[in-house]
Amino acid sequence: MDRYQDKVVIITGGASGLGQAAALQIAKEGGSLVLVDLNKDGLEESKKEILAAAPEVKVELVEANVAKEDEVKQYIQQAIDTFGKIDGFFNNAGIEGKQDLTEDFGIDEFHKVVSINLDGVFFGMKYALKQMKKQGYGSIVNTASVGGIRGVGNQSGYAASKHGVVGLTRNSGVEYGQFGVSIKAIAPGAIMTPMVEGSLKQIGGENWEEAGKEFVSVNPMKRFGKPEEVGYLVAFLLSDQANFINAAVIPIDGGQSYK
Ligand code: NAD
Numbered sequence: 001m002d003r004y005q006d007k008v009v010i011i012t013g014g015a016s017g018l019g020q021a022a023a024l025q026i027a028k029e030g031g032s033l034v035l036v037d038l039n040k041d042g043l044e045e046s047k048k049e050i051l052a053a054a055p056e057v058k059v060e061l062v063e064a065n066v067a068k069e070d071e072v073k074q075y076i077q078q079a080i081d082t083f084g085k086i087d088g089f090f091n092n093a094g095i096e097g098k099q100d101l102t103e104d105f106g107i108d109e110f111h112k113v114v115s116i117n118l119d120g121v122f123f124g125m126k127y128a129l130k131q132m133k134k135q136g137y138g139s140i141v142n143t144a145s146v147g148g149i150r151g152v153g154n155q156s157g158y159a160a161s162k163h164g165v166v167g168l169t170r171n172s173g174v175e176y177g178q179f180g181v182s183i184k185a186i187a188p189g190a191i192m193t194p195m196v197e198g199s200l201k202q203i204g205g206e207n208w209e210e211a212g213k214e215f216v217s218v219n220p221m222k223r224f225g226k227p228e229e230v231g232y233l234v235a236f237l238l239s240d241q242a243n244f245i246n247a248a249v250i251p252i253d254g255g256q257s258y259k
Contacts, residue, residue: 002029002030003029003030003031003235003239003240003241004026004027004029004030004031004032004087004235004239005029005030005031006030007030007031007032007087007088008031008032008033008034008079008083008085008086008087008088009023009026009031009032009033009034009086009087009088009089009090009238010033010034010036010075010076010079010086010088010089010090010128011023011026011033011034011035011036011089011090011092012036012037012066012090012091012092012093012120012124013036013037013092013093013094013143014033014035014036014037014043014046014061014092015035015037015038015039015040015041015042015043015045015046016037016039016042016046016193016194016195017191017193017194017195017227018092018143018188018191018193018227018230018231018234019035019037019046019090019092019093020042020046020049020227021227021228021230021231022090022092022230022231022234022235023035023046023050023059023231024046024049024050024053024228024231025228025231025232025234025235026088026231026234026235026238027050027053027054027057027059028053028054029235030054030056030057031057031087031088032057032058032059032060032083033050033057033058033059033060034060034061034062034075034078034079034082034083035047035059035060035061035062036062036063036064036066036075036093037062037063037064037093038063038064038065038093040061040063043061043063044061046059047059047061058083060078060079060082062075062078066093066116066119066120066121066123066124067115067116067119067120067123068123069119069123072120072123072124072126072127073123073127076124076127076128076131077127080131085131085135086128086131086132086135086138087137087138087139087238088138088139088140088141088238088239089124089128089132089138089139089140089141089238090141090143090234090238091120091121091124091125091128091140091141091142091143092141092142092143093116093120094116094117094120094143094161095112095113095116095117095195096113096155096158096195096198096199097109097112097113097117097155097157097158098113098157099154099155099199099202100154100156101154102156105156105157109157110156110157110160111157112157113157113158113160113161114157114160114161114164116161117158117161117162117164117165118160118161118164118165118168121142121143121164121165121168122168125140125142125168125172125183128140129172129176129181132176132179132181133176133179133181136179136180137180137181138180138181138182139181139182139183139184139237139238139239139242139243140172140181140182140183140184141183141184141185141186141234141237141238142165142168142169142183142184142185142186143165143185143186143188144162144163144165144166144169144185144186144187144249145158145162145187145188146187146188146189146251146253146256146257147159147162148161148162148163148164148165148166148185148187148249149163149166149187149249149251149257150257162187165185166185166187166249169183169184169185169247169248169249170247170249172247173246173247173248174247177246177247180243182242182243182244182245182246183246183247184237184242184245184246184247184248184249184250185248185249185250186230186233186234186237186249186250186251186252187249187250187251187252187253187257188225188230188251188252188253189219189225189251189252189253189254189256189257190215190216190219190224190225190253190256191224191225191226191227191229191230191252192212192224192225192226192227193227196224200212200215203215212224218256218259219253219254219255219256220254220255220256220259221254221255223254225252225253225254229252230252233250233252237250
């Protein structure tokens with residue numbers, strides 16, 4: 001299926017995890033990509049993997065910090081200068097940040113998570129929407145989380161940022177639907193990516209895989225999601241087939257958020 005023939009998609013956090021998985025799926029369907037991340041080596045790794053699977057697509061790499069407005073403005077402009085348009089935007093880069101009780105959060109720790117997970121998504125939307133409105137089409141998927149639609153605990157900064165992503169998605173979806181642009185958020189549960197592996201190692205040390213089993217025992221499906229499962233969802237949501245899904249938040253969590 002070549003849903004992405006002649007299409008261009010920007011992906012932040014494209015050097016790892018969910019961003020990398022979505023990039024691979026979109027490339028397999030013929031899409032050209034602009035991958036944005038702080039991690040230069042990870043970006044090169046993603047590009048290698050993508051070109052091995054889909055040698056005909058174009059992959060541009062941009063080393064940028066999504067929390068810095070001027071860098072976001074620049075990577076969006078670079079995509080427009082290179083490809084002349086933006087069809088899809090997976091606004092996904094994020095960090096987990098400190099895990100602790102609310103009373104033990106310092107404001108700097110709180111702001112660090114919010115500046116990447118929420119300011120970063122806001123800046124990305126601001127500049128991508130400007131272009132998409134001009135084009136009269138386009139699609140954005142923001143990455144929220146189960147922690148953006150229900151309480152998980154020990155995640156003040158993360159929860160605030162991801163609830164904020166849900167709010168931005170609903171607000172801008174309502175604003176930009178009239179211009180042919182659709183905006184949605186995904187709310188993943190626990191998906192086995194380097195981010196999750198890192199936090200399991202913090203909890204369980206050498207026994208992190210045991211800690212992982214304990215972690216997913218609360219999930220109705222008793223397993224972690226796979227990055228490629230999120231990749232399939234994002235490839236659908238950014239495609240023309242999902243244009244009428246707007247201002248919506250889609251869980252991908254094995255049922256965790258309805259438990
Ligand atoms: P990951 O750590 O594997 O990938 C995140 C990527 O974002 C990394 O490559 C990192 O370098 C990049 N990044 C971080 N800060 C950045 C910045 N300031 N500027 C540019 N790039 C930056 O993690 P992941 O699991 O793939 O997470 C992707 C998104 O999914 C995040 O927003 C995360 O909060 C969200 N999420 C993940 C899960 C999960 O279980 N994996 C669940 C819910 C939500």
